[in-house]
Amino acid sequence: MTDTNSITTILENHGLRKTPNRISILNEFSNSKHALSHADIENALKELDRVTIYRTLSSFADQGIIHKVLDESGTAKYALCQSECTEHKHEDSHVHFSCTKCKLTFCLESISIPMLQIPKGYAAKEFNLLVQGVCKNCNTKRI
Amino acid sequence: MTDTNSITTILENHGLRKTPNRISILNEFSNSKHALSHADIENALKELDRVTIYRTLSSFADQGIIHKVLDESGTAKYALCQSECTEHKHEDSHVHFSCTKCKLTFCLESISIPMLQIPKGYAAKEFNLLVQGVCKNCNTKRI
């Protein structure tokens, strides 16, 4: 799907070495419409070492290539950062939709979180909205 | 702090037996300004069995006495439900503030999530907004 060229460019831009492991993990994210857990990647790329996957996810997240997706599952999921995130500047607002039927979690890029009145004294930096319900796909193929 | 009477009333109202374990766990929630993890309760009430705590948290959550608080920590946290939640009707919208300094997570009861335009096809049921930043307390006693 995604050309290897753009994958390696991402790694270059974030100062990470272009190793086969990283390229294949990044490729998984690139080809996925939903957020991926460690287990998802382990299943998709059986030859990779568990620990290497954990460490790759951490360094990708540190570098702003992917971001952590919070859902009710309890296990960490990650998705590609859309815009230009770096180690120093992160997009600070995310909306995700978690489907109670298929259990997949999607980034809703199209909608953004409206401004809201945080109580005085709090310094808000990052906003994560998790919407739970039934996704488009599960809704349409309802029996 | 909170009188034992109201604690036992909560258990009664949700059809749970008034056992010493449940009363002390519910009391912890009642006295806490922030969401509590399994580990928090284990530390506060050393005499309680780990598994009993897990099961109590589950049944409280099932009955709508407490709700799961999602934050970036990865481990589950819970807080008392404000309004009248039952097994069948749950308050479906929560805003939480997670402090990156003290690592505590608070319920922001005062603010509610504005209506937003979910893409066509999605059926949204529940909304959880996590705001991350520096809390009131950490902000004021900044050195």
Added chain:
DNA sequence: TAATTAATTGCAATTAAGTTGCAAATAGAA
């Protein structure tokens, strides 16, 4: 192109989080 080196990887071991099964104890109804 070969040598160098710091980043990356793989493996083993460990910690932490959460679950399951089952027998003993007990809250609350009869």
Added chain:
DNA sequence: TTCTATTTGCAACTTAATTGCAATTAATTA
């Protein structure tokens, strides 16, 4: 007081994630 379904405690287990270290390798430089 008796009875029974709920709750509890314990042991064992599963799953998620982390750490340390030696071996490997990507990318720089000679």
